[in-house]
Amino acid sequence: MSQQPARVTVVSELAEPDWHPTIERHGMSYVHANELVNALIAETLAPVMRIVCDYVIASNDIGGLDCNDLVARLEDAGYPLPDEDDEE
Structure with missing residues:
Protein backbone atom coordinates (compact mmCIF):
# COMPACT_ATOMS: atom_id res chain seq x y z
CA MET A 1 0.00 0.00 0.00
CA SER A 2 1.44 3.37 -0.97
CA GLN A 3 1.50 6.31 1.38
CA GLN A 4 -0.71 9.33 0.81
CA PRO A 5 1.02 12.52 -0.45
CA ALA A 6 -0.08 14.51 2.62
CA ARG A 7 1.34 11.85 4.94
CA VAL A 8 4.65 11.81 3.08
CA THR A 9 4.82 15.62 3.28
CA VAL A 10 4.15 15.72 7.02
CA VAL A 11 6.54 12.91 7.90
CA SER A 12 9.30 14.29 5.67
CA GLU A 13 8.89 17.73 7.22
CA LEU A 14 9.23 16.30 10.71
CA ALA A 15 11.95 13.78 9.93
CA GLU A 16 15.08 13.75 7.83
CA PRO A 17 14.31 13.68 4.07
CA ASP A 18 16.07 10.34 3.56
CA TRP A 19 13.94 8.99 6.42
CA HIS A 20 16.83 7.33 8.16
CA PRO A 21 15.45 6.24 11.57
CA THR A 22 18.49 7.45 13.48
CA ILE A 23 18.84 10.90 11.89
CA GLU A 24 16.69 13.63 13.38
CA ARG A 25 15.21 16.82 12.00
CA HIS A 26 13.23 19.21 14.16
CA GLY A 27 14.25 16.98 17.06
CA MET A 28 12.28 14.00 15.75
CA SER A 29 13.32 10.73 14.14
CA TYR A 30 11.40 9.31 11.18
CA ARG A 50 -17.67 4.79 15.56
CA ILE A 51 -20.54 6.05 13.37
CA VAL A 52 -19.94 3.29 10.81
CA CYS A 53 -19.66 0.64 13.52
CA ASP A 54 -22.89 1.80 15.19
CA TYR A 55 -24.62 1.78 11.81
CA VAL A 56 -23.49 -1.78 11.05
CA ILE A 57 -24.63 -2.98 14.47
CA ALA A 58 -28.02 -1.26 14.08
CA SER A 59 -28.36 -2.59 10.55
CA ASN A 60 -27.77 -6.14 11.76
CA ASP A 61 -29.88 -5.85 14.92
CA ILE A 62 -32.78 -3.76 13.63
CA GLY A 63 -32.68 -4.12 9.87
CA GLY A 64 -34.43 -1.83 7.44
CA LEU A 65 -31.42 0.47 7.13
CA ASP A 66 -29.71 1.26 3.87
CA PRO A 80 -20.36 14.72 4.48
CA LEU A 81 -19.32 12.46 1.63
CA PRO A 82 -17.25 14.18 -1.07
CA ASP A 83 -19.07 15.35 -4.16
CA GLU A 84 -18.72 13.03 -7.12
CA ASP A 85 -16.95 15.87 -8.96
CA ASP A 86 -14.32 16.01 -6.17
CA GLU A 87 -13.43 12.33 -6.58
CA GLU A 88 -11.82 12.81 -10.00
Whole structure:
Protein backbone atom coordinates (compact mmCIF):
# COMPACT_ATOMS: atom_id res chain seq x y z
CA MET A 1 0.00 0.00 0.00
CA SER A 2 1.44 3.37 -0.97
CA GLN A 3 1.50 6.31 1.38
CA GLN A 4 -0.71 9.33 0.81
CA PRO A 5 1.02 12.52 -0.45
CA ALA A 6 -0.08 14.51 2.62
CA ARG A 7 1.34 11.85 4.94
CA VAL A 8 4.65 11.81 3.08
CA THR A 9 4.82 15.62 3.28
CA VAL A 10 4.15 15.72 7.02
CA VAL A 11 6.54 12.91 7.90
CA SER A 12 9.30 14.29 5.67
CA GLU A 13 8.89 17.73 7.22
CA LEU A 14 9.23 16.30 10.71
CA ALA A 15 11.95 13.78 9.93
CA GLU A 16 15.08 13.75 7.83
CA PRO A 17 14.31 13.68 4.07
CA ASP A 18 16.07 10.34 3.56
CA TRP A 19 13.94 8.99 6.42
CA HIS A 20 16.83 7.33 8.16
CA PRO A 21 15.45 6.24 11.57
CA THR A 22 18.49 7.45 13.48
CA ILE A 23 18.84 10.90 11.89
CA GLU A 24 16.69 13.63 13.38
CA ARG A 25 15.21 16.82 12.00
CA HIS A 26 13.23 19.21 14.16
CA GLY A 27 14.25 16.98 17.06
CA MET A 28 12.28 14.00 15.75
CA SER A 29 13.32 10.73 14.14
CA TYR A 30 11.40 9.31 11.18
CA VAL A 31 10.04 6.55 13.42
CA HIS A 32 8.69 9.08 15.93
CA ALA A 33 7.28 11.30 13.16
CA ASN A 34 5.54 8.28 11.62
CA GLU A 35 4.09 7.26 15.01
CA LEU A 36 2.85 10.82 15.49
CA VAL A 37 1.13 10.81 12.11
CA ASN A 38 -0.40 7.38 12.83
CA ALA A 39 -1.79 8.66 16.13
CA LEU A 40 -3.24 11.74 14.43
CA ILE A 41 -4.88 9.62 11.75
CA ALA A 42 -6.36 7.24 14.33
CA GLU A 43 -7.67 10.14 16.43
CA THR A 44 -9.16 11.83 13.36
CA LEU A 45 -10.85 8.68 12.06
CA ALA A 46 -12.17 7.44 15.41
CA PRO A 47 -15.49 9.37 15.31
CA VAL A 48 -16.20 8.28 11.73
CA MET A 49 -15.37 4.66 12.51
CA ARG A 50 -17.67 4.79 15.56
CA ILE A 51 -20.54 6.05 13.37
CA VAL A 52 -19.94 3.29 10.81
CA CYS A 53 -19.66 0.64 13.52
CA ASP A 54 -22.89 1.80 15.19
CA TYR A 55 -24.62 1.78 11.81
CA VAL A 56 -23.49 -1.78 11.05
CA ILE A 57 -24.63 -2.98 14.47
CA ALA A 58 -28.02 -1.26 14.08
CA SER A 59 -28.36 -2.59 10.55
CA ASN A 60 -27.77 -6.14 11.76
CA ASP A 61 -29.88 -5.85 14.92
CA ILE A 62 -32.78 -3.76 13.63
CA GLY A 63 -32.68 -4.12 9.87
CA GLY A 64 -34.43 -1.83 7.44
CA LEU A 65 -31.42 0.47 7.13
CA ASP A 66 -29.71 1.26 3.87
CA CYS A 67 -26.68 3.23 2.75
CA ASN A 68 -28.64 6.49 2.79
CA ASP A 69 -29.06 6.09 6.55
CA LEU A 70 -25.30 5.83 6.94
CA VAL A 71 -24.78 8.89 4.74
CA ALA A 72 -27.30 10.83 6.84
CA ARG A 73 -25.57 9.81 10.09
CA LEU A 74 -22.20 10.89 8.73
CA GLU A 75 -23.56 14.21 7.46
CA ASP A 76 -25.34 14.90 10.76
CA ALA A 77 -22.02 14.42 12.55
CA GLY A 78 -20.25 16.81 10.17
CA TYR A 79 -18.67 14.25 7.85
CA PRO A 80 -20.36 14.72 4.48
CA LEU A 81 -19.32 12.46 1.63
CA PRO A 82 -17.25 14.18 -1.07
CA ASP A 83 -19.07 15.35 -4.16
CA GLU A 84 -18.72 13.03 -7.12
CA ASP A 85 -16.95 15.87 -8.96
CA ASP A 86 -14.32 16.01 -6.17
CA GLU A 87 -13.43 12.33 -6.58
CA GLU A 88 -11.82 12.81 -10.00
